[in-house]
Amino acid sequence: MKKVLFVCSRNRLRSPTAEQVFSTRRDIEVASAGTNHDADVPVTAELAAWADVIFVMERVHGTKLRQRFGRHMKSARLICLDIPDNYAFMDPALVRLLESKVSRHLP
Numbered sequence: 001m002k003k004v005l006f007v008c009s010r011n012r013l014r015s016p017t018a019e020q021v022f023s024t025r026r027d028i029e030v031a032s033a034g035t036n037h038d039a040d041v042p043v044t045a046e047l048a049a050w051a052d053v054i055f056v057m058e059r060v061h062g063t064k065l066r067q068r069f070g071r072h073m074k075s076a077r078l079i080c081l082d083i084p085d086n087y088a089f090m091d092p093a094l095v096r097l098l099e100s101k102v103s104r105h106l107p
Contacts, residue, residue: 002052031051083098
């Protein structure tokens, strides 16, 4: 079973939405976290090592992950979704965007 981590800045809007949207799939395990120190669930070395695929919402999140946890990420695929921080939690437009962009990378 693939382990999928969704990452945004504060883990309050985009990544928790993605986690909730994809949590019903039986073929993957999902988690979400944020790169900022004040994130609701901050990214840890353990989370970075756990993931097989890491979806970041913006390029800056990928940069921060590589700088802080690069050695823990092993062979995880890092994919940038290019989703800006202008959506509310579970915003229908965000859900549609996530479904469209993430489904390209997950079987």
